[in-house]
Amino acid sequence: MGEDARMDEVFARLAESRFRRRFRLRGDDLAYQRRKGMDTVLRHAAELIASRLAPAQPPNDGKQTPMRGHPVFLAQHATGTCCRGCLAKWHAIPKGRELTEEEQRYVVSVIARWLARQERDAPPPPEDDQLGLGVG
Numbered sequence: 001m002g003e004d005a006r007m008d009e010v011f012a013r014l015a016e017s018r019f020r021r022r023f024r025l026r027g028d029d030l031a032y033q034r035r036k037g038m039d040t041v042l043r044h045a046a047e048l049i050a051s052r053l054a055p056a057q058p059p060n061d062g063k064q065t066p067m068r069g070h071p072v073f074l075a076q077h078a079t080g081t082c083c084r085g086c087l088a089k090w091h092a093i094p095k096g097r098e099l100t101e102e103e104q105r106y107v108v109s110v111i112a113r114w115l116a117r118q119e120r121d122a123p124p125p126p127e128d129d130q131l132g133l134g135v136g
């Protein structure tokens, strides 16, 4: 199965989870994403995945991903890439060993797909903030 087909299958399963599908990019996280842009947010994603998810034994595994504070955190909960247990359950990537470069890129792609769709489906920024400058 190619990566796109694999992701289609995972997203179809995620959509059936009441817990996973309730996550929405909104408020400060949405404003941050619009202000910084996808390239920057995905660079953060790669750094967060490398430090918090990729090690064979990530520190605090299962609790290393806050529920708010960065769009990537939200995307991780929504896509089952928040900890190694969820990564094993949702993406069939086993625990107990370091993630390969390819697996890390795959996780970032999953996060990118969720964020892009959320940003597209979110209401437009308020009129005084059309440039997404995060007024206020």
Ligand SMILES: [Zn+2]
Pocket (backbone or CB within 6 Å): 062, 080, 081, 082, 083, 084, 085, 086, 087
């Ligand atoms: Zn998790």
